Amino acid sequence: MRARKLAWSVVLATSLAAQAALAATAAAQPAAPVKAPACDPTQTEPRYRGKVPSPQQVLGMELGERQVTAAESDRYLETVAAKSERVISGTLAESAQGRPLKYAIAGKPNLLSRAGLAKVRAEAALLRDPRTPEALAKRITERGVPILWVSGNVHGDEPSGTDAALQVLRDLGDRTDCAATNVLDNALVIILPTQNPDGREAETRQNAYGFDMNRDWFARTQPETDGKLAMLDQYPPALYIDAHEMGGDSYFFPPNADPIYHETPEQAIGWINDLYGAAMAAEFRRQGIDFFNRDVYDLFYQGYGDTVPTTAFHAAGMTYEKGGESPYPDRFREQYLTQWVTLSAAAGKRRTILSEWRQMAVDAYAQGKAGQLEPNQIYNPPNQIDRPVPDRKVRHYFLRADDKAKRAQVQTIVRRLQRMGVRVERLSKPLTVPDFKAYGRPEAKTTLPAGTYWVPMAQGQKHWVQAMLNEDSYTPFPYFYDVTAWSLPLLGNVQGGSSGTELRPRASSVPALKEEGAEKAASRHGKAPKIGVLQLSETSSSARQSAGWLRHKLDREWKLPFTLLSPADVAAGKLGGVEVLLVPNGPAATAYNGLGDGGRAALQKWTQDGGRYVGWQGGTELAARLGLTTTQLSEPTSDIPGTLLRVDVDGKSPLARNVGATAWQFYSYDVVMRQADPAKVAVAYPATTSPDWFVSGFERGASELGGTAAVVDEAVGEGRTVLFGGEPNFRAFTDGTAKLLVNAILGPDPAPGAAILASPSGTAAKQAAALPQAESPIRVSVKAADAARTVALLRSVGAKWAERRNGGAVHYVIDNPRGLSVDHHPFAGRLASQIRKSGVTPIAVTLP
Incomplete structure (x- = not known):
């Protein structure tokens, strides 16, 4: 009977009734996991029970000898789930060509029951809700576990993260040593080895429709991305590992390069830089493995596998990049090392992570209530802020719904917000807004009609609301790993705007909108x-x-x-x-x-x-x-x-x-x-x-x-x-x-x-x-006074370029005939930092 009551209460996790139900049963919850004694995650000798067959027994080879196929990845994942009581499996989506996206959940057996998983989801929802009473939130942080994600192969031609994730899965499913039990006792781990099975089979970066799915996260146009985000909403991460490959033979892990989007929570940046980044730097130095950070990969565009988990879920979004020119066994080993070290670091800080994860939602609500936008910051001196976030309060966003021709676009935006946990309401009476700022227009007194959608900033998803409904991204630093604008209302060409006034609209909550079938x-x-x-x-x-x-x-x-x-x-x-x-x-x-x-x-x-x-x-x-x-x-x-x-x-x-x-x-x-x-x-x-x-x-x-x-x-x-x-x-x-x-x-x-x-x-x-023809070029613009130093640098890296001058600026369009992305190009990734080291302050550096 108690289990039945608990199961029912967790279904209502986000309501105040659920809060009371969980509070009432808190005394009956099992004791908090016992913290494992000091146990080195990489120097502890692995001990296997033997319940899970080895990769050799299932696939005829050990992981890392060669890349597994998408089908082999699925087969080994299902084998581990079938043989270990610590692992369950499922399919979160089908690819454009009909291949399954298989996932596994690893944890203590009592967490993997239906009631156990429901309880983990409910507690995560309560921690993300700023309305949850502090006493209840504290009890959850004392006894609960964070949800940690490991994913690989979003780019189909970057395979080694998949194989490493399968090794992590085997270890969590079968090892009995303290390094493995420390993770199992203090986390629920979700492993998605292959995010792009079609691209993996074709050995292409994109999926079958030509999409780079590491740019598709907020729009969710592809079934692979949409299914993944639906699963993330059920199991919101405190950590999201996204394993990639790049050019060369080194290894990248955070801290990241500037720019970093202004609404990125500071606690999450602290985890990224000071917890996980520091743990990996120490381990790589101990083992003498080459690595770099604070270069190439930024945290700006809100469509990546690190920025979206960070801004939308308050996770530590971790991009890992291993040089693809290394032998495959080395690529596999270093990918496994970063995944295992990161999971171990998270397990060792379980209470701190849950407490700070909770605090991010509370802080976001307070900022939204006060109308405060986070400022732009520089994390890698001597970079300087190129453009500050305006000193204007933003307490509300509004989307007008009175243009019938734009109905589908408005509802698409509302649905995207709702599916990321954003509270959306609708005006039941007209509302006069004294400082309404329509997108790209000056403030003006405006009366919004009944039916207008209202998105208050005073909610735990305040950072994501600003990321999606902004008028401008306020690019802080002129280095562009990707695009600099992505506002949903602008992309959809719908009418709306913002206000900083304290308003109390007459409005009602919008029920979850269903996806409308595609109209011919x-x-x-x-x-x-x-x-x-x-x-x-x-x-x-x-x-x-x-x-x-x-x-x-x-x-x-x-x-x-x-x-x-x-x-x-x-x-x-x-x-x-x-x-x-x-x-x-x-x-x-x-x-x-x-x-x-x-x-x-x-x-x-x-x-x-x-x-x-x-x-x-x-x-x-x-x-x-x-x-x-x-x-x-x-x-x-x-x-x-x-x-x-x-x-x-x-x-x-x-x-x-x-x-x-x-x-x-x-x-x-x-x-x-x-x-x-x-x-x-x-x-x-x-x-x-x-x-x-x-x-x-x-x-x-x-x-x-x-x-x-x-x-x-x-x-x-x-x-x-x-x-x-x-x-x-x-x-x-x-x-x-x-x-x-x-x-x-x-x-x-x-x-x-x-x-x-x-x-x-x-x-x-x-x-x-006569137009120049350039495939996926690298672009560098500098002041005319810096042209000689820039040319010397470009020559030193073997670049070929076309040059054009315009007033006091010189623009270099650098040939990239193979159309390589920045992470696979021989010198593009390090170019921005080399330019700065040469004493040049660029006008802009844009990478393919």
């Missing part, structure tokens, strides 16, 4: 045309990703059939029957050459005979080279590494349907488009003097975009070209501009206007042909 895009526009997707290259990383993001939208969201084409297919006459040709990003010169004379002529004729060519980035450059536009393209002189800029939408354009007067364009070193005929400009960057001009994220020199075109729409013979300068479907989460794209695919033609004929010898074509 054609159902909103009529019969779908026959669509072709021209992927500009099979080997280019930018082409694979942009085409993959598009395939995801067409397959899963818009439900639009399409035919995938290559330049060789076009040359072979396979455009027949295609009505709309989508040409995403990729190397335009490669595609132009691959088309050959026959393919180029076929594409020109197809467009002039009535085809609709819709291109972006490299696809836009290709159209210009073919003479399919009069728009002139030029290389940017600004530094905009992945930023959102407001754009004006021509309401008379068929692209404007259900978009609104403005949208937010994601821009990252894209071509600048100038179109002399305003009638051909469907979307434009406002003049810098316009009240519409606003930039969210880092920029230097963005004013060059003022008054230029973001999207052009031009008649070509009987056909039409719609060309975007930037990516309208970045990572499949820029839903606002994706609506422009779906309108370009399915909407009507614009009002008749003067048509052009393909002119491959015209000015626009010549300018496009």
Whole structure:
């Protein structure tokens, strides 16, 4: 009967009734785990019971001899779970190609029963809830256990973390020595060996749809990411290990590089730097293993496997990177070492971790109630803060729901917030807000209608609320491992804003929104045309990703059939029957050459005979080279590494349907488009003097975009070209501009206007042909006075670059012909620190 009552109470864990129920039964709980005597985690001789078969017995080899396949990883995980009472297993998702994402939970047998796991989840929920009485929270910290996660292989071509995680699982399932029992007695460990089984089988960084899933965490577009986060919500981590590989043969573990996002909890940074980072540094020094830290890998973009666990769950998000040029046994051994040392360090600080984990939620609530945003900080002197967080109170965010055309986008945002534990309410009566600051606008007295969604900052998820609903990320330091803007309302192009006033709205809690089934895009526009997707290259990383993001939208969201084409297919006459040709990003010169004379002529004729060519980035450059536009393209002189800029939408354009007067364009070193005929400009960057001009994220020199075109729409013979300068479907989460794209695919033609004929010898074509071609380049911008030192450094590392000067700045675009990501590039990762060591303060350093 007691077990039944306990099980029922934990189901209601987050309610005040559950708090009382758990408090009442606290006296009946088992005694706190006895702290193990001093026991070195790496120098203790392992002792195995023999209940769990060895990898040799199951797989015919020992772990670390070679990388296991995804199927072998699953088989060994299930074997351990079947043979050990300390391990259970499950499947948290299926990959895009239908492979399971298997996980294991390891702990003391009494914790692995249904009631035991429910109790762990309930206690975690209570510690995360600032409303939980302190006496109850203290009892939980005395007796409870933290949840620790170990994961590997989010990048499919970085395999060794998987094998190491399987070894950790075997040790927790079968060892009897004090090092293993110390972890088992003081933690619940969740092991997800393979986060990207499709990529592991294909030996590609991305998944089957071309997504880098270490950039997908907040948007959850991929089933692998979504299932993982749903499991994290059930078992919220105090530690999340994300095991990667990189170039070279060294090892990286935190402390991290600057910049660090301003809403990252200080206690978590203390764990990352002073507990886990320090423990591993000591062990690596003892064993004489090469390592580095405070370089390359930052904690800024809120879409990584370390930043999201840290900001959203108040965990220590730990990125581990082992050099992929080491022999595989060494990669396996060092990955295992970091995982085992980290788990051991956490187990040794169980009470402290639970207490500080609780305190982070309490602090977040207090900050939100006071309207205090965390300031920007520098963690690695001599770096200096480039941009402080504004001294403005933010107590509330609001999302307007009175535009029926934006209903789906607003509900997507609300659902994403709710699924990360954010409390969302809805105004039951109109609310007058004296200091309402609509996104990208000045404060003004505003009355918000009933039905508006209200997200108070006074809650334990305050850090995550700010991360997701911010107007700007306030980049503190001009080094960019990834993008600098990701605000959900801006990405979705929905109306909303913030207030710092103490308000008491009349509102009711919003029940958990269910995911709406994908609506066929054609159902909103009529019969779908026959669509072709021209992927500009099979080997280019930018082409694979942009085409993959598009395939995801067409397959899963818009439900639009399409035919995938290559330049060789076009040359072979396979455009027949295609009505709309989508040409995403990729190397335009490669595609132009691959088309050959026959393919180029076929594409020109197809467009002039009535085809609709819709291109972006490299696809836009290709159209210009073919003479399919009069728009002139030029290389940017600004530094905009992945930023959102407001754009004006021509309401008379068929692209404007259900978009609104403005949208937010994601821009990252894209071509600048100038179109002399305003009638051909469907979307434009406002003049810098316009009240519409606003930039969210880092920029230097963005004013060059003022008054230029973001999207052009031009008649070509009987056909039409719609060309975007930037990516309208970045990572499949820029839903606002994706609506422009779906309108370009399915909407009507614009009002008749003067048509052009393909002119491959015209000015626009010549300018496009002269554009530099760079695959996933490294970009460095410095003051002119620092140019000589910068050139000397670039020469010393063997870089090849193109140089351009603009006023007092010099921009170096460094060739990266293999399209290597920064963590696999031979020198990109260390470049920022080398620049600083050379005495140069850069304007910007942007890595691929």
